[in-house]
Amino acid sequence: MRRVLRGLVAGVAAVLSAVPATTAQARPESKAPSEFVALRDVDPTILQETRYITRHNFTGDRIDGYRQPMCILTRDAAAALRRAQRSFLRKGYSLKVYDCYRPQRAVDHFVRWAKDLDDQRMKAEFYPRVDKTRLFDDGYIAAKSGHSRGSTVDLTLVRLPAWPTRPYLPGEPLTPCYGPKRDRFPDNSLDMGTGFDCFDTLSHTLDPRVVGAQRHNRLLLKNGLEQAGFKNLPEEWWHYTYKPETFPDTYFDFPVARRSLPVTDRVLPGK
Structure with missing residues (x-):
């Protein structure tokens, strides 16, 4: 019996050695086209707070896909x-x-989160008056975003000299994003009436x-x-898209990281 088993094992080993290796290889990350640049390379004076x-x-x-705290945009939008x-x-x-x-x-990632109705950890700050079941119907979450085309940016204004915003401590008490500025999470920006990413009609630019x-x-x-040359999204005071868009119909998926950019784009463009 042992002799038979040894023969079977040897036979299986011989068959396996003849089969090409099929070990899964990590798929290389996609890269940005040459039209994309790091904003810091174009204008290092613009403040960045990658939320x-x-x-x-x-x-x-x-959030998935954010590897480094940096802003990447199409060259035209950055200029x-x-x-x-x-x-x-x-x-x-x-x-x-x-x-x-x-x-x-x-x-x-946003879409998966929006479908998980049990996860309401940040409701008290970002959507106190909106039922999570309404996020898709009310337009706060969508399966596609203009940001993925590379010419859209969320931003604000800061009075100079700028003092840094303190870091958020996970688990700290949350306050409504539409409350008085002194009660909202501290931000060194001008008072725009709500915080960034406030899911509320008060975020409409001309409310x-x-x-x-x-x-x-x-x-x-x-x-x-x-x-x-930017156009505002009326529902969000912070949301602007440069027109005409470099890629009006293309949604990219390369990670937010320096290594996603072509090496030739890592120098400061001319004026």
Whole structure:
């Protein structure tokens, strides 16, 4: 019996040695086309606070696809932001970006989170007055995002000199994103009436309930960016797209990381 088993084992080993190896190989990450650049290479004066690489966002988790805290945009959009920044600097302000190019895998992460109705960890800050079952119907979450095309950016204005925003501590008490600025999570930006990514109608850029300094600040941002070629999404005071888009119909999925960019794009473009 042992002799038979030894023969079977030897036979199986011989067969396996003749079969080509089929070990799964890690698929190489996709790379950005040459039209994409790091915003810091185009204008290092623009402040960056990459929210989705942190847990301070409406999901409470770091978002898929964000490998480094950086802003990647199409070259045309980055150059337009540089023009807008020059104008704001003369007035004593700086732009600050929260999010730029967003890989499709990050959008997919948002969709999975929105379908998990039991996960409401960040509701008290980001969507206190919206039932999570309404996020798709009300347009707060979608299966596709203009950010994935590379010419859309979420941003605000900061008065100079800029003081850093303290880091979010997971588990800390949350306050509504539409409350008075002194009660909201601290942000070194101008008071825009709500925080970034506030799922509420008060985030609509021209909501009539937003008045005084808050409305002035929104219009200051809007007018300056429009002069540089950007168009605002009316439902979000922070959301702007440079027109015409370099890739109006293409949704990319390369990670937000320096290594995603072509080496030749790692130098400061000319004026």
